Amino acid sequence: MALASMATTYWLWSQPAALGSDDAFYFSNGIEHFSVLEFSPHFPGYPAFISLARLASLFLDDATQALISTTRLAALLIPWLSYALLRASGCQQSYAAVGFLLCAGQPLLLGLGLQGLSDSAGLIWLLALLLTLQRNHLYLAGLMLGLLLATRPSYAPLIVAPLCWILYLEPRRLLQLLPGGLIIGLLSLGFVLYHDSSAYFYEGWRFIQGHFQLWGNSSLGTVQSGSWSESLTDYFGSCLALVVLAIPVLWLIWRQRTPETILLLVTFIFSLVWTLGAQNPLNLRHMAPSLILLICLLCIALSRLHIRKLSIILSIFLFTGGLIQTLSLMEWQPKQPPLQQARIWLEQQSTGQLATNYGVDLLRHQLPTFAVADTYYPGASKRVLQSGGWRLSATQLNDDSLVMKQQFSARFPGEQSLWIYQYKIDIY
Structure with missing residues (x-):
């Protein structure tokens, strides 16, 4: 695991820290001058993400370096948090290590570290939220919830699953999430109102309308270019094979369900439905939460197979397939966006x-x-x-x-x- 993390670190820092899209450009502007009205960054402002990047800028030369370094560090934490989440879900250490390696070597997740966008930072708060819920640290989970929404607001539908999970187990404990969530929420609201005042809300309504009616390019919109089946086929080689792999995994998880695995399963379903329905299939990065959760569920299913030799063979097969995918899809020489x-x-x-x-x-x-x-x-x-x-x-x-x-x-x-x-x- 340490070697895989070192290899990931080397690749991320060997690539140039450069802006590759308008969205990354807006975020870099937001480090120095925040205003959703001037698209620095665009709505909803991502106050926690901007704050993280501003913190990094205290130690780096310019805004671009700070932005890319923030997403690099977040990408490096994803495999470690996935490993901790698997262990908290009752997964054996060896299979949790397989999950770590699959996450560390996923080309899609590696790429999040170089795009200068909020996806990788949002993912670490999502994984931290699930982890703190499983370990029953609800006050801390409230902080993670607030940071998640302030870093990556489009992940808001994903928190419905954890909230339903708490309501099902012990509804009264839902109140323990409020203090941490309110602290981050009020700080974020004050941050955006200080910079844009009430115009922030008008921009928010314009953005929501635009996403679903003009530029969003989702299946819920009026026009869609491309499809998720095409994007997933390009990435995995076969969308059908992915479905065939996922169905028995989900069935086994449901059959041997525990409160911890139900949390991951329901969050995965919410994530997948939201991504397929409301996200742009031309931006593969939107599938990252579903991919991580599927990897976690897959490792849990392997650890619960009664035929140990079969689970070992399948683990080796998955690791080999992931390694081949990484080697074939990644650009290993330093290269500009x-x-x-x-x-x-x-x-x-x-x-x-x-x-x-x-x-x-x-x-x-x-x-x-x-x-x-x-x-x-x-x-x-x-x-x-x-x-x-x-x-x-x-x-x-x-x-x-x-x-x-x-x-x-x-x-x-x-x-x-x-x-x-x-x-x-x-x-x-």
């Missing part, structure tokens, strides 16, 4: 015009000599292309009038590869 690769390439070109649907604000900031148009506005994008400018896209375009000039590949699953195009010379 695709958006930074594109920026470096564009700086070497003579044409200073660009139309893009990805990283618009970050590119405008880092390419001050470029005219960067947002393809959300077709007229501006068309003028850029007709004057010989570039078209940077997060998807491969099937347009006979465009010729692809360069591809900027992702470093890990869940990171967006980019392609750059230009009009064919004979068109205009």
